Amino acid sequence: MNSVLKIKNYLKKNNIEACLISKNNTFLNEFVQDRDNFLLKITNFTGSLGYAIIYKNKQNLYVDGRYTQQAKIQTKNFIIKDISLLKNDIGKITNYNKKLLVDPKTFTFSFFGKFNYKNLHFFNSNKNLKKKEKLFYLSKNYSGQDSFEKLKKVNKKLTLKKNEVFLITSPENIAWLSNIRSYDKKFSKIFNCIALVKNKRIYIYSDQKINLKLNKIMFKKNSEFKKNLLNIKKIYTDKKYLSLYYHNFFIKNKIKIKFINDPIDQFKSIKNNTEILNLKISHIFDGIAYCKFLYWLKNNNLKNTSEIECQKKIEFFKKKNKFYLGPSFETISATEKNASIIHYNAKDYKKANLKKKHLYLLDSGSQYLYGTTDMTRSFSLGKQNQFRKKIYTLVLKSHIAVSVANLKNMTGKKLDQIARKNLIKFGYNYNHGTGHGVGYLSNVHEAPPSISKLYNKKFLVNQVMSNEPGYYKENDFGIRLENLIFKNHKNKFENLTLVPFEQEMILKSMLTKNEKNWINHYHGEVYEKIHKFLSSREKAFLKKNCLKIN
Template structure:
């Protein structure tokens, strides 16, 4: 059992806490967080980006989704914490599990990081203690949040002034007096500002309070506060300012506002919990954002070609590990102008590729050999866009079963990329298209098919989403969404193919334009499984990749790319 879990239980007993809840987020509902907020990871040892830990004296459970089942099972072994696989038969949801607790139980959590939605669901049945951070009391070397420098983006990559964006947000506020913006990506987009408070996600810790005729930005960066003429205040002042509001209506983002923030208002204040008005505005990219993003993908495509050329020609002649491979790819991206990755590179060789969000460690770091699959999911943060791409690479001869599985994934990938649909089509409808070719051969995958991608922001963005749970999500022109079906055979290998798709309108229908540029693994394709339309799609895509990227490559790389992109 982890000593951190034992120490936490000791503190719970001292404070009279029966149940303690630790989610994976910060004060803003973020998916990726500053090291200071990695409380769940500190207690459990589980490093995935999604999960909620619930601790009692006689039980501890980690609720996480299908992306992390294998990883969580491995990392939680011997920890004293049970994996609670969300969606699996017999596994209660968090709310269902908590509903089984005796009435009057004392439930504790840090209300600044627990969502308003979860916190309010516990009211009435339990004694809630939400002004307590037990992890802080036992985490001796907890890192600090060191505020980064906030900087502005040029209009050529934003395409719209902050003043114009604020006007559009105010139009969405209706008769409400205020809107408290709590999601970091929303604030960064709204003000055309970026920071480095979270690794790989260029945001800064902040709140923004928008009224009909003014706005206040609360930030940690003291230099930015000093250099601003008005409307910028210290981050810590947001709570006291909210407590001063009286006789007004305030919009709160139901997906990111914390329980502590939602409870700080005076009883005369009407709290309106709804989807952030910024979220949908941000997801629909303007012409400048689209043009900038495409440019970033072209340079990222050149990186991928250089990387694949190196890998294919180096395997078997030099020692390459999962970690050294990821380091090589990062080096190439930085040489091409990326100032950061968009997330930690996933490089899983053979059985590690079956762990959907695998992260190599010094202990697990596999040496690549001739033969087998290496799954590489990676991306970069450029000064004009954010990229996310997955390719599964064959490192030698490919047997018939692997070709069948790879081609089934490719068919699902193409089915989504070539979809024609209407504004009424949901993300769940599109998800079925990508799964159909896989299910026809008895395969499936335990994650969504696609997520929104931010513009110089988080690599995961809503509201656009393609998954079985996206019955309320719609993809509309201007949105950029990933296309990434896969197959994961535990103990053997994994396959995933991912491009980014821009939704556009054509001949009265919605269609996708692929903006990721990198050939598929032709050595793993079983052409006999493809239809004529699928073959035409692959050949057209490869021709476009070669035409676009060749001018950025050296002669040996151009020759290699031409060979990879010739018609199948």
């Protein structure tokens, strides 16, 4: 069933009301290869979050605010609906004794929590093709903790009894626990696997041939997994990571399940001192590459310079660093109206060239042995009108408001409101969260924490997150300013990102004295840490871009 028409024919033939499709693979990863992305095959939508419901006589695509405009451009004959309406539409099917077709391997058990399971019918959308990967162990110099030390923390939290296991179905969490990464995996550097914690050891099941010899870690074939579970008395696992497929297997084989919150979620979100120090190093690496790129961009005559060429150029500068392992996500290189598409990918659209007087947005991230980065800047390629400068300044004020916030008793929801205040005062806003957690040589989007209306928890010391307010005028321009930050022991944020803001876009009259001081201090830090690695011309260029504003 690789088309809307074939799915509809199957529904009619089998008297099924609708088919629900996600972009997930069987490991529920954020980053999925095209070959494993059934949603892409059916809808042509390339976004990182979305669902489709195919009915017998219509089809809906559900996305959040980041992707509304993109979904309208990329899909044909689909009704675009807000993702908040998805569960209600599913309920109209399953809770009214109508059949819903799903692939149980591509949905979590918790996703269907309030629905009638009896009305779910199953099919296989994913072939899960195997690919050999080169794996490596992240030594203590980089990770700050050996895997057996991390295992002690997890065992202390769980206190498993004899013949009980902790099942980890999140490859991201297994990567943190084991310190194993993949050189070959695109973006996340996480290899696909599942794991059991049993008898104070980690048993990792995968299709990879692993030659690593590690203390307390045993490697097994995927084919052995189900057989090894049949004699287990009780499984502890997190339902937000457990696929419906494995849940059904446990129920069928009468294996007792106890749902818990995976303690690794919090463990991995709190970076240790080695990781924080290494992240500072990785952002110096990034800062060097971005400043070289900015010098190239500003001194380019822009004759036939495309968005994709800019994307390749930033990769060229990053690859000069021997510790660089690749991008942490697909770089967003977007000029003028394309930047109003929040998660724009130049490879999915008609070729666009940068021109004088354009406003160009670059959202780019890196994976180094020293950690994961994510940065966004909007660059002026010539004279801009007052409205664009006003918006840029308001977004910068919002960015500063987050950076200087007192974090004592501060929640992600409250900080998100503080970030938007400057924009909302003028009737503007943005349709995405203000910030997301960031992993360490892992997923660039990590939870917890987040700065959003959905996060009611306080921030913890050494949690790393993004600070990225923005504004997007459809078919005109987009502005986003993003730094990575972390909470220190003084209840304040510290900046990690080292890239100057666009001084010619700042309306100084709109800034307070404290905001000017913050910008001057930040630019002083950028220049101090980056200039020594630049050529004389690049250094003079950076100095000019970091001059104090009065």
